Amino acid sequence: MNVHNKPNEPVLDSYWMPFTANRQFKAAPRLLASAEGMYYTSADGRQVLDGTAGLWCVNAGHGRRQIASAVERQLTQLDFAPSFQMGHPIAFDFAERLAEIAPGPDGAKLDRVFYTGSGSESVDTALKMAIAYQRAIGQGTRTRLIGRERGYHGVGFGGISVGGILNNRRVFPQLAGSDHLRHTHDLAKNAFVKGQPEHGVELADDLERLVALHGAETIAACIVEPVAGSTGVLIPPKGYLEKLRAICDKHGILLIFDEVITGFGRLGAAFATDYFGVTPDLVTTAKGLTNGAIPMGAVFASRKVHDALMHGPENAIELFHGYTYSGHPAACAAGIVTLDIYRDEGLLTRAADLEDDWQTAMHSLKGLPHVIDIRTIGLIAGIELASRDGAPGTRAYDVFVDCFEKGLLIRVTGDIIAFSPPLIAEKKHFEDIVSILGDALKRAA
């Protein structure tokens, strides 16, 4: 805030904003001042419908008083406690609650929980767990990590190594030995499909090709987002995830699902693991874990991975890894109440009930100017626009700015618009999204 402390007029110089064109933004800032339910209020007092649950995280909607009260109570009682060689009850309580809804079928749930502070930290944690697991079972040569083109796994060095976004990768060095499957996006064959596309299962065979190229004995794990979000909503072709699982099993490779956006109800089941019925060995989460209210992430590990690392001398640290904020008391308090809300309001399966209305609404935008694809699954949609010649990304960005001015928050990556509204959304919100976006697309023509 500036020296006059006028809430609408902060000084913008000092804050170096993440993933933002700072100079462009500061010339015409968009500021969100408060939030309630499905809406933000901008600093200039306008209601803005949240089409993206913040950044895919505010699944139960904004302004949940129960979360705020629980955090306040916890901070008053125990604000911080070290998690290394020390414990505090709420961290164990939250893990037990998470274990109850953990991804995977009954009897084989991934019910061992490791806390982190974010999605990026969850990814790096899972990658390290995979390498440590292989070593623990006598497979120490397995250090290679396989990701996928157009994957997004956060911004740690592990995450950018397995990720597949050019701008994340070209500036920074990556972990030696990381390699990539091709992505599954195929507009020619799969445009305007509702749910999982028919074509592309054979792309999972890329993992066989990488095994043939590098040798299975060098590969620790393969990580994919079950539905890639940040790179423009790429939905797995039918049979693709099943096939990846089978190839991993055949070659002793661990399978990691990055569920940072699909976790906690986004598809209509608690996890994409359950939605698709394909069980990986490790699942990374964050975002919806605490409804976005307090930063936190968690890795869900299978018993197989967990138990293999629990051997060795009694006094040895089993996994030499952790964060100051692992299991932060305030985050655990927020998380427990978030799980209560999800349970009491049926939010983890609500996307399944809304899916028909959502798909119908989103696909009604077909035929509008520049729309070359619409992809939907659960309560996610990707709307791909034809790029302007020589200026990729500018068309969707213009639509984004226009929508914000008209009271709708959308997310754009390149020329793809992504939606992931809070799971408390109703049909009327879908209608408003279609109406505001539809007008913006017509204006962009």
Ligand code: PMP
């Ligand atoms: N993995 C996936 C699949 C994500 O979508 C994101 C964030 N969008 C991340 C990891 C990174 O999470 P964070 O920004 O919390 O580090």
